[in-house]
Amino acid sequence: MRIPGEDFMTKQVLVIEDEPNIAEAISFILSREGWKVSIHSSGTTAVQAVHDVSPDVLILDVMLPGKSGYDILQDLRSSDATRALPVLMLTARGQKTDRELAQRLGVNRFMTKPFSNTEMLSNLRELVGG
């Protein structure tokens, strides 16, 4: 559903994903919808990247080299600047325990891989548009 709204044009999304093909797909989907997309592939420097980019919404993978998505989320929630940052978590490990852990840590949306493109877009819109 393509809604040509001016607001979205300015929205910034940061994608933390180490699989280049997946990152490319997300980037393509969101760019086409008018999002401004940044890609970061390392877990170790992810929190720094969040502070540098200060996105409106964050897409976070779980299995990352160096530092896991859970640890990154925990760090973000303990910092004032990023406590309220909407986070959509993406993981190939879609077990119940993983989802529960993410929710305890304060995730806003949780999606398992493979995901539906439209579902991801609607989730993101909800997170930033309210």
Added chain:
Amino acid sequence: MLTFNTLVVVCFLYVVLLFLVAFGADKRARRSKVRFLSTPMIYTLSLSVYCTAWTFYGAVGYAARSGLEFVTIYLGPTLVMIGWWWFLRKLVRVGRSQRVTSIADLVSSRYGKSNLLGVLVTLIAVVGTTPYIALQLQSVTLSFAVFARDRSAGWAVPDLEQTAIWVAGGLALFTILFGTRNLDVNERHHGVVTAIAVEAVVKLVALLAVGIFVVWGIGGGPQGIAAAMDQVIQDAPEGAWAMQGGRWVGLTFLSAAAFLTLPRMFQVLVVENVNERQLAMASWAFPLYLFLMSLFVIPIAVVGLSLMPAGENPDLFVLTLPLYFEQDGLAMLSFLGGFSSATSMVIVASIALSTMVSNHIIMPIWLSTRLSGAAEYGDARQILLAARRLSIGAILALGYFYYRLSGGGAALAAIGLISFAGVAQVLPAMAGGLFWRGASRSGAVAGLVTGFAIWAYTLFLPSFGEAGVMSASVLANGPWGIEALRPQALFGVDGLDPVVHALFWSLILNCVVFVFISLMSFPSPLERLQAAQFVNVLDHTSSARGRSFNAATSEDLLVMAQQIMGAEQAQAWFQSQAEQQGKQGYLPDTTPDFIARLERELSGLVGTATAHAMIAQILGGATVSVDDLLAVADETQQMLEQTSLMEAKQEELATTARQLSDVNEKLTQLSIQKDAFLSQISHELRTPMTSIRAFSEILRDGGADDPEAAARHASIIHDESVRLTRLLDDLLDLSVLENGQVQLYPKREAVRTVLDRALAATSSVIDQEKVHIHRNRSDEGIALYTDTDRLAQVFINLISNAAKYCDAKGKRLAIRVRERGGELQVDFVDNGSGVPLESQSMIFEKFSRLSDQAAAGGAGLGLAICREIMDKLGGSITYLPGQSGGAFRVTLPVRARLHQTDNPHAQINHL
């Protein structure tokens, strides 16, 4: 001029010399330099304990009174030694094979390890020997007195009673020191035996010296002696020098019997015997010794009677003749000879008796006070040693008190033969035990009791004289006036010499009762077994003793043995036994053979009956399984067997439970591993699927406007599908390899060909990554017989890994082939930075991909698969640390044994 003090000092020095001899011999024996000590000569000389002071001094007195009759005392042992092949050899063989410690032990062991018999024989021995010990004390004291009397002018008259105390105390000390220094396994006392041998030489030399002096010094040579003898015979009372046939036969037999049954003789003959070779030499050398000992007896007696003042005690001619003729040196030598005779007898007798008393009386009593604890023996060694020492002290004290009470003098003179007759009562039980399988415990007990009682009634008690235990009227008319029961004329047999009379009746009745009761009674299985071992000892020495030992652990036995043999010795012995069974460590299996040997080993220390009882305690009261042999169903036995069966079952259950818990833990571990693996697979599968789905949805929704981007999206979908397929292939491959269901197709091929194929298959990645391959083709001619396609798969994996992961600028891969000890080694070494040390241990695990680059294309299963393949081929793949870069080594036996269950191809090809 001899003074009393000189005499005492010489005595003291002589004893010190004996100490040194004994000490040195003990030391040599401990250093196992026993060759000298175990010579037949030493053995022969040690047998001379037979010649006590009673023979040294008394033989001359005997000859002075009764002429040649004294020869009977030497004749008996001579006959025994000459006929050694028949009797002594068997006795010694039994003693050695059964580790017999004393004559009481021998009899006890033969009759089913009966301690009753052990006690009985011990009592007879103590009663028979105590007066004999008193006799030795008396002779030493008398010889001191002789010096005192002859030189009373210069002497302070010594207190003779005190002399006796000193002698007894000194002998006790010496015996304790060397008789119980250590608990020797064989109960052999090298030190003591060597000292005894020295004393044997001293007494022989002394007697010969006196003899030579008497014949050629004062007697006027052989002619003078012969003339003097005629005179003496003329002067002698009517018939004194006449030979009485009955007495000769009786006394010869008596001395022969005593030679075999006297505790001290048994000690030197059997217990101290080291090998049978000694016996062969002793068989002629000991009679020779006795002959030399008796050679000058008659001349000394004759010269003494004709030259010495009337009323002089002929028992002391050996000493008084040199003194009378003022030969101080000779007198001193003679004194030392007598002293030697007395001391050697007392030492050996008290060792023998103390062994018997401690093994058959003290230890069983001590043992019965602690029946409960199976292995609780505390310091049994110490108790045993203390018991021995106590017994030695007690026996010498007994001898001393007997000497004091009897008042010395005439009563003691006859004691020698009385003692002989007492201990001879053991002969029927002993001889019967050696030669007659039917001899039974009940028979032996009854015979011994009968013989001993008759001996006491007819000889021992009357020997105290009319004022002694028996009144004159009993002696003259019999008890209650019954003539037939007159002690010295039993059943109306009158006119016999008292000794012969007593010997006749006691031994005849002893034998009759022994045989009769033996025939009447039914021996126990253990008795039968021991009977067979004793009677057939010369036929075979192997042990056939059986026993139930299920409940016994050899550890318990070791604990007990340590307390008796001493820790070190027990451990060494157990270790050697375990080694004989082919086992490591200190705990042999408790086979019947082992139990029997342990029992024999312990028998050497505590006696047969006690050792048997101790082991029986450990074995939980198990009875002898000869019962089984005899097909006697024994309820106790069955119950014991059931108990041990149930214990075994219980043990089995515990083992099963342990095994189950182990398996359970392993399963839990496996389950955790499986979950982790599934989670990994899920991740590995979902990742490419995510890309595929995302891009296919993009395409479905119209795709990218830019055709180049659209084409790129399509190619991503393609690549990810390929990746997915490869992952699935790898998983299937690994699964097949891991389950061992893989089919191998071995063929003969050179390593070079295999490498060529692998390089051809990887040519695209090699070209793409611009890798330089270094090979030395001349090394690669080694022929292999294996599944070369699988081997090529491993090579391909390693080559493409190197191509993909090598991080050097100009990538190089060296492939080196060599053969080492029948093994093919192929090394793949690149010039990259290699695998970090901390990761080297896990690179062969599943999904352990180090790089996170999906672009590398692998699923992280490659090396895991390689490892499985090499395992199946009978080789291995390892990471080779310490090379310039990443390095892997593939090893394969040139003649590989392939790990597979079923491969018809392989077999056909192999054939």
